[in-house]
Amino acid sequence: MDLILIVIAVLVVLALAGGLWLYVGRRQGDLPEDLSAHKPTSIEDLFPQEGQEGQAAEEVGEREEPGAEPEARPAATTATLESPESIPGRMQRLRARLAGAGGFGKAVLSVLSRGDLTEADWEEIEDTLLTSDLGIEVTTQLMEELRTQAKVLDTSDPQAIRAVLRSELLALVDPDLDRSVNLERPAAAEGAEIAGTPAAAILMVGVNGTGKTTTCGKLARVLVAQDKSVVMGAADTFRAAAAEQLSTWGQRVGVEVVRSEREGADPASVAFDAVRTAAEQEADAVVVDTAGRLQNKAGLMDELGKIKRVMEKVAPVGEVLLVLDATTGQNGMRQAQVFAEAVGITGIVLTKLDGTAKGGIVVTVQKELGVPVKLVGLGEGADDLAPFDPEGFVDALLG
Ligand SMILES: Nc1nc2c(ncn2[C@@H]2O[C@H](COP(=O)(O)OP(=O)(O)O)[C@@H](O)[C@H]2O)c(=O)[nH]1
Numbered sequence: 116m117d118l119i120l121i122v123i124a125v126l127v128v129l130a131l132a133g134g135l136w137l138y139v140g141r142r143q144g145d146l147p148e149d150l151s152a153h154k155p156t157s158i159e160d161l162f163p164q165e166g167q168e169g170q171a172a173e174e175v176g177e178r179e180e181p182g183a184e185p186e187a188r189p190a191a192t193t194a195t196l197e198s199p200e201s202i203p204g205r206m207q208r209l210r211a212r213l214a215g216a217g218g219f220g221k222a223v224l225s226v227l228s229r230g231d232l233t234e235a236d237w238e239e240i241e242d243t244l245l246t247s248d249l250g251i252e253v254t255t256q257l258m259e260e261l262r263t264q265a266k267v268l269d270t271s272d273p274q275a276i277r278a279v280l281r282s283e284l285l286a287l288v289d290p291d292l293d294r295s296v297n298l299e300r301p302a303a304a305e306g307a308e309i310a311g312t313p314a315a316a317i318l319m320v321g322v323n324g325t326g327k328t329t330t331c332g333k334l335a336r337v338l339v340a341q342d343k344s345v346v347m348g349a350a351d352t353f354r355a356a357a358a359e360q361l362s363t364w365g366q367r368v369g370v371e372v373v374r375s376e377r378e379g380a381d382p383a384s385v386a387f388d389a390v391r392t393a394a395e396q397e398a399d400a401v402v403v404d405t406a407g408r409l410q411n412k413a414g415l416m417d418e419l420g421k422i423k424r425v426m427e428k429v430a431p432v433g434e435v436l437l438v439l440d441a442t443t444g445q446n447g448m449r450q451a452q453v454f455a456e457a458v459g460i461t462g463i464v465l466t467k468l469d470g471t472a473k474g475g476i477v478v479t480v481q482k483e484l485g486v487p488v489k490l491v492g493l494g495e496g497a498d499d500l501a502p503f504d505p506e507g508f509v510d511a512l513l514g
């Protein structure tokens with residue numbers, strides 16, 4: 116009897132020890148088993164690889180220490196050539212973040228589910244659409260369509276009206292627009308006195324603080340991950356901290372940054388140096404960051420116009436991306452218009468969509484500026500830039 120008890124006790128101890136060992140083993144494993152249950156906020160969460168630690172977590176905010184680095188520094192020694200998060204993964208995150216920020220769909224659907232809608236219910240829906248920055252014109256159009264369909268369809272079926280709202284929103288966002296970033300290498304400008312082959316040039320413009328520098332870094336990272344060689348140009352020469360910030364991104368994503376050591380240097384000449392360097396190196400793309408001072412329209416036109424003209428002495432600029440902060444709503448729209456008039460823009464990057472329920476701005480901005488939203492910023496991390504996908508976006512809005 117005692118012997119049996121002893122054997123049972125030994126077995127229990129062994130079983131416990133085995134369980135503990137398994138548990139510890141899993142805790143120390145490289146990857147969490149279920150990434151979806153993991154909060155994917157940074158690159159380490161999704162791609163735990165060497166060469167990332169420390170750098171990725173580093174604050175890439177504006178820093179005041181003077182840039183002691185020489186211009187045209189070589190790429191960081193620890194080039195991070197790992198591929199970033201997959202596009203479906205990013206879109207899933209976009210959905211989650213938009214939903215987290217309270218896409219307007221939930222509010223609209225909760226009204227719709229009340230069944231027979233009173234005038235007050237309809238007004239509530241209208242208010243929700245308006246506060247999401249869809250704008251008066253678009254909201255009025257949507258409301259008319261919803262009311263008509265509500266009469267045609269059974270109003271007690273919110274899912275049917277939701278489907279109408281979805282298809283109307285999708286039509287407004289326009290899934291047929293070409294949203295690809297132009298990476299075609301241009302032919303050299305006539306009489307261009309440069310060595311090598313011009314790279315596809317991307318010029319980043321927009322108001323201060325919208326996320327231009329961050330987007331340059333994130334975009335460079337995406338390109339590098341696609342095996343493209345990239346050069347960045349720090350043509351925001353207004354503050355030394357701006358060039359420093361871009362250089363930090365350059366180190367982080369393994370891309371050379373052409374900059375001037377002198378605060379207040381001519382931004383156009385830095386931009387020219389960048390495109391020339393890219394051509395000499397036979398790089399695939401050159402991404403040029405600019406300042407966003409909005410002192411007055413004439414000054415802005417002068418500065419951006421000159422930067423672009425000077426770059427085009429080497430080759431045509433294929434992409435001028437206007438960076439717009441989604442949280443600034445209609446205010447941001449007015450500023451965007453000034454930029455659009457100052458320099459012909461070819462696409463929009465809508466940043467900080469992670470922190471706002473005002474996703475309706477996508478519709479408004481495309482309508483007002485007549486160019487597509489091509490990329491969206493979903494956070495401050497290196498992988499928080501996604502191509503804009505209309506269907507995913509509308510689904511995210513509807514929650
Ligand atoms: N939440 C969030 N923050 C962003 C995003 N893009 C940029 N930022 C932050 O916005 C601030 C201004 O960005 P910056 O690139 O310096 O703007 P710039 O003045 O236009 O160059 C920084 O703190 C960035 O980290 C985004 O998509 N989401």
Ligand SMILES: [Mg+2]
Nearest residue numbers: 327328351357
């Ligand atoms: Mg900047």
